[in-house]
Every structure is written in structure tokens, then in C-alpha cells.
Amino acid sequence: MGLTETEKNLAPDHARRVREMFARISPRYDLLNHLLSANIDRSWRRAVVRRLQPLLKTNAPVLDVACGTGDLSIALFEKTAAQIVGVDFCRPMLEIAARKAPQLHFVEGDALRLPFADSSFDAVTIGFGLRNLASVEDGLAELRRVLKSEGWLAVLEFSKPVVPGIRSLVSLYYQQLLPWIGGLLSGSRSAYEYLPDSIAQFPDQEKLVALMREVGFEAVAFENLTGGIAALHTGRRA
Numbered sequence: 170m171g172l173t174e175t176e177k178n179l180a181p182d183h184a185r186r187v188r189e190m191f192a193r194i195s196p197r198y199d200l201l202n203h204l205l206s207a208n209i210d211r212s213w214r215r216a217v218v219r220r221l222q223p224l225l226k227t228n229a230p231v232l233d234v235a236c237g238t239g240d241l242s243i244a245l246f247e248k249t250a251a252q253i254v255g256v257d258f259c260r261p262m263l264e265i266a267a268r269k270a271p272q273l274h275f276v277e278g279d280a281l282r283l284p285f286a287d288s289s290f291d292a293v294t295i296g297f298g299l300r301n302l303a304s305v306e307d308g309l310a311e312l313r314r315v316l317k318s319e320g321w322l323a324v325l326e327f328s329k330p331v332v333p334g335i336r337s338l339v340s341l342y343y344q345q346l347l348p349w350i351g352g353l354l355s356g357s358r359s360a361y362e363y364l365p366d367s368i369a370q371f372p373d374q375e376k377l378v379a380l381m382r383e384v385g386f387e388a389v390a391f392e393n394l395t396g397g398i399a400a401l402h403t404g405r406r407a
């Protein structure tokens with residue numbers, strides 16, 4: 170489990186490339202998110218909020234990891250009475266988040282070495298962030314570390330479409346259209362080539378369930394969103 174020695178040596182380079190890529194596309198990130206998903210990304214973040222809402226007490230501390238420009242943190246803030254903290258290692262993304270929601274607390278930090286003590290949060294969310302980490306297993310273990318016992322993790326991520334017809338269409342879209350439009354509007358075609366590559370390498374619904382259990386989550390379940398184009402996985406710290 171986790172990284173091999175070779176992967177450990179490559180991890181800092183991976184992190185640097187990911188951080189630089191998000192810094193480059195940060196000014197257009199929100200626009201492209203909404204445009205490339207035909208605004209469906211908003212409903213995916215709302216699904217996270219709906220799932221966590223009944224589990225969160227007033228003022229419950231909640232950490233939104235890889236918060237980027239803050240859309241998931243803001244969606245949680247608007248619909249729950251929790252205390253939301255967003256963390257991300259890309260400063261230009263965080264600066265946009267802070268401009269959009271000055272009332273929220275955003276912190277610069279690495280998801281693989283979170284700047285928080287063990288058992289600090291009632292819930293942890295990560296939206297479209299886990300896929301970008303050098304190790305999914307190590308990321309899940311670090312998210313578990315900062316959760317209180319019985320605290321909830323919600324992972325929102327691209328996944329494997331469950332309907333074969335949709336799968337081929339989505340694959341065509343990822344390979345042909347997305348790098349082209351993304352490149353045109355953000356000025357970084359490589360970032361939008363990286364997106365489908367990283368989705369292809371990310372564990373599918375069932376594999377992610379298995380990884381979450383291995384790392385120490387119980388009551389692990391998932392909900393397919395838009396036919397499995399994305400999925401919301403949840404689990405409780407055992």
C-alpha cells in the first residue's frame with residue numbers, strides 16, 4: 170500500500186507539476202469548470218452537501234481538502250451551520266477562493282501532510298482533488314488522520330460511467346473536445362490532456378470503496394452522479 174521507493178522520489182516532482190498546472194489555469198478555472206461540464210459540476214457539489222447536511226451539528230469543524238477556488242467550501246457554508254476550513258497547496262487558487270468568500274478560512278497546505286492535528290474534524294471533504302495526489306492511499310490515510318473517530322469523509326471525484334453508450338461518448342469528449350476547448354480558453358492544453366489521463370488512472374467506484382475500507386473507513390458507500398461520470402464516496406472513520 171502507498172508509494173514504492175521510486176514513487177516516493179518522484180512524488181515531490183508530481184506535486185510541483187500539479188501545483189504549477191493549477192496556478193496556470195487558476196484565472197479561468199471556474200469558468201472552464203462550469204462551461205466544460207455544462208454547469209453539472211454545481212449539482213455534483215450539491216450532492217456532497219445533501220449527504221453531509223444531516224450529519225453535521227452546528228459549528229461542527231469541517232475541512233475541505235484541495236478546496237481550489239472554494240466552490241465546495243462555499244456550497245457547504247451556504248447550506249450547513251458548520252465551521253468550514255479550506256486547504257489547498259496552490260496559492261493562486263486559494264487567493265481566488267478568499268476573494269469569493271472572505272468570511273471563510275482558507276489555509277495553504279499539502280493534502281499529504283495536512284497542517285492540522287490528529288482527530289480535528291467532524292467531516293472532511295475532497296472534491297476533484299484525490300485524483301491529483303501522488304498516492305491515493307496515502308491521501309486517504311492523511312484525511313483519516315485529521316478526522317475525529319466516527320467522523321465522515323466525502324470524496325467527490327470523476328469516475329467510470331456505468332452505461333456503455335455514455336462511457337464511449339464521455340471518452341470521446343475527454344479525448345477530443347476537452348483538451349481543445351480547455352486549451353483554447355485556459356492557454357494550457359496540457360492541463361486538459363492531464364485531466365482525462367488522471368481520470369483513467371484513478372480507481373473506479375468499487376476499487377475506491379475497497380481502498381477506503383483498507384485505510385480504515387467503515388460504512389463505505391457510493392452514489393453515482395450523472396450516470397457515474399462522477400461519484401460521491403462516503404465513509405466513517407472506524
Ligand SMILES: C[S@@+](CC[C@H](N)C(=O)[O-])C[C@H]1O[C@@H](n2cnc3c(N)ncnc32)[C@H](O)[C@@H]1O
Nearest residue numbers: 191235236237257258259279280296297298301
Ligand atoms: C480540480 S481542483 C478542485 C478544486 C475544488 N475542490 C473544486 O471542487 O473545484 C484540484 C485542486 O487540488 C489541489 N491539489 C492537488 N494536489 C494537492 C495537494 N497535494 N495538496 C493540496 N492541494 C492539492 C490543486 O491545487 C487544485 O486546487
